[in-house]
Amino acid sequence: MAGSVIDGEDIVQETLLKAVQAVDGSAVVERPEQWLFRIAHNAAQDHLRRRRRERSRITEVDMTMIEDPSGSADARLAAATGLRSFMRLSLAQRSAVILVDVLGLSLHETCEVTGATLAATKAALHRGRAQLRLLAAAPEHVATPRLDAEDERRLRRYVDLFNARDFDAVRALIAEDIKLEVVNRTRMRGKAEVSTYFGNYDRASDWTLSIGFVDGRPAILIRNPGEADGAVRGFMLVEWRDERVVQIRDFRYAPWCLPDAEISTVDG
Template sequence: MSAGRPPRNDDRRAELLALAGELRPELHRYSARLMGSVIDGEDVVQDTLARALVALEELEEMPPLRPWLFRIAHNRALDLLRGRTVRLTEPIDAAADVADEASPDPVEMLMRQEAVKTAVSRFAELPTTQRSVVILKDVLDEQLSEIAALLNLTVDAVKGHLARGRARLREINAQAATLAEPRPASAAVARYVALFNQRDWDGLRAMLAHDVKLNQATHPLRVGAADVGMFFSIYAKIDGVWLAPAWLEGREVIAVFEDRADQKPSYIMWLEWHDGRISFIRDYRYVRYVAADAELVLAPDAKPAGEGE
């Protein structure tokens, strides 16, 4: 072993990967609400785990992994948000009273329930610090002291941000519009869905660009039409999978039903196109928590679940 290189890197990596598998849904619940998007939130989770594996090699001492991963996710999300919009400013008021976290009163519990039920996209309307505090406290039920350590704030400041964030979230929910009206599927996605449901795998392979990429989150990236074409060979062995065009966060996606009698899809796919061919496939089969919080709207021409061909 070379001098200066931390020992037991294989053990560290194994410990990190084991925890990451358990923590992914929780990291996504945080990242998705911070980004205001379940899709962007999963990108943050993947970036977080990749960065953590690289950083772990250089650390002299093993950090407490859970707060360390949340800090990486938090910083990565903020980097992306800074690149997207100018951050909102917010005054630091005197800390508002927040109920004792060890024995929350009924009002406190109602606030937490409201945050959990709030649509992911609405969190984006909160200033970022308020957003982080409300998500960590009311969605993930973190301790105030742990939130303060993660965000480099005092506990009193956390209480202040929490009180203001909760109040603002109630206003947002009261003013929120209903789900968007269904939009028709594009011709390209409608064709992909039709070919898949007909089990025309060769027809689907013909739609792939020569340099197409496939991302399945927990699996290595596939690149090239030949390698990505194996994706359809795998689905050919699975009975009952049915696709429907859908819309999510303004993006055209594909809802995946594992049983046509199901009322809700099991997960989603998302395709990117270049010159009329598929250039990127994101298949969320192995990270189904992405669809759990999604405000998914099926296209009006999608066949209802349970309806025969």
């Protein structure tokens, strides 16, 4: 729905937080799968609205006569479709195709999740499937992401100091009000607390860093130098304010983000 494993991880966290807040220990949730899907769907919509990525709306027409095969060919196509293609569908089409053809919900269950009418859901599914077939038949042109010269200079300095294990110099780059999230592990705030995070890397030897992109965003890629395949095992996102690091998100312990991420290096 979000077109990025990074945004997807944020939406999952938001979904689980909202679910915990919505139910107490004595409540019984009927149809919990659909209930969670609906929370996730609404969280994804809110996330997309905040980012102003998607403003298109499907015009509801009477599509009640459209046949509803949960076509196996459409399901196979949807399952093999990359995030970039899904992002070219309208939000309503994307929701319908993912819920029906990827997650296997019925049309009525999909209406329950999205809050749309049966007619609108059928229309969105029909048009989304047709658009995906067109996209699958067309050659894919992917723009190569590029780093701004200043961004590259700062990232290279950070990575070079990290790889040299000069963590005193790395700590000198972080701001007093820095925020750190080690996804699936911990969150820290402030230079004194975050400084301990670098000690964990100093004690380990199963990493080396390089510059690259994850879902088109500048990132620091983590590999294990002891593994012959050279595969990316994790990544970091670093945000700057002038010459100081103000936020670090470390996905080293979130391996589920890697299979669907689009990863490339600065040098290709």
